[in-house]
Amino acid sequence: MIELRGLSKSFRTRSGRKIVAQDISTIFPPRRAVAILGRNGAGKSTLLRMISGALDPDAGRVLRRGLVSWPVGFAGSFHPDLTGVQNVRFIARVYGIDTDELVDFVADFAELGAHLHQPVREYSSGMRSRLAFGSSMGIRFDTYLVDEVTAVGDAAFKAKSEALFEARLQDSAAIVVSHAMGQVRRLCDHGCVLEGGRLHFHEEVEAAIAHHQRLMNAPEAED
Template sequence: MTGRQSTILAPNDDAIVVRDLVKEFHTDIGVRRVLNGISFRVGRGERLAVLGRNGAGKSTLIQILSGVQVATSGTIDRGLTMSWPLALSGGFQGELTGFDNVRFIARIYDVPFKETYEFVSDFSEIGRQLHTPFKYYSNGMRMRLAFALSLAIDFECFLIDEVILVGDHRFQEKCHREIFEKRADRAMILAIHDGTIVRERCTAALVMKDGKGKVFTDLVAAVNTYATL
């Protein structure tokens, strides 16, 4: 399985283009190559599923795309503004209230605070808890706040690492509508295990094994290949 497609992936101002991405870690038993020549392109309105078993390199890829880690080699052309991974709450300040965290993020991304807060408050459905310190939130509340704030910023490409459904069934349907229907014109990169979502919602899939990857446009073939890994 190979992901080397750099010869056909030219820079594009309207897409995320990844070429020959390599990530190595130095360990006590030598160098471990976690990503080995990953290449793909995601344009506006396209949704790329990232499939692979545990240890395939999916999370490392998502972390590099989000800027949490740095690649050993290869390039990423970010022709679209990219979100942090949806529902990622690690960047929030625990001593600040949800309200103050929203205000801080709105200032960083230079978006109107009032409209951002109103969206987050309505979508997260955590009520008065927005005015209590974030460190006292349950995991579910943290994910709802992070998910809502991710959607409140007008990103052109959404990065999703496993978690796209938060809360009860009603809230999960709400998340689906916001992501897949109201933002159908946005690009998305989804590290995911659900074959149904891949077949019904995605336009291509990157199937990964042992750090290598292959891009499929035939989604049934991609899911079947993933099932045999």
């Protein structure tokens, strides 16, 4: 379970201060998948990074119970000068799991072939996403944080990614940032909408999607 207590975050921009989170308090329940929806630039990925601990809030706290993944899909997950295999082994050591087992899992799942032994800086964005998703799914986290990553690849790879993700959700929770409403409907139990620094939690996914679609059809408010 993950709980946000009075979470606030903003950034200074040329056009003024951008508010990402404004006194957000909510609970993400255990063993449930929750979608975070919102306009481009609303701060969904930033919120996910705060939940993971990769970014500090200006105020408030994130309470994490159980093992929480890094934000899968975030490009900063890997050291660019290390090979894919070296990065996977480093991740395994950080989380205290067998390095060879994780490497074997990622090699089989990500389908990167010889690229797995090349520096990550030479990877395309799609290859990085495959490496990130495979590395995360190879570890049994209590909560998975996922940022659009299952959208990468051809139809067969997307289907394989969703099937693996659904299998992990039998025993784990997830917080999913996605613009694909079909994917949200298939994978998520609840939904949140982030707008103007406020996070609106909906018990029903369809209610969250409807809220999001109303916002997308409405003019964006000025800061």
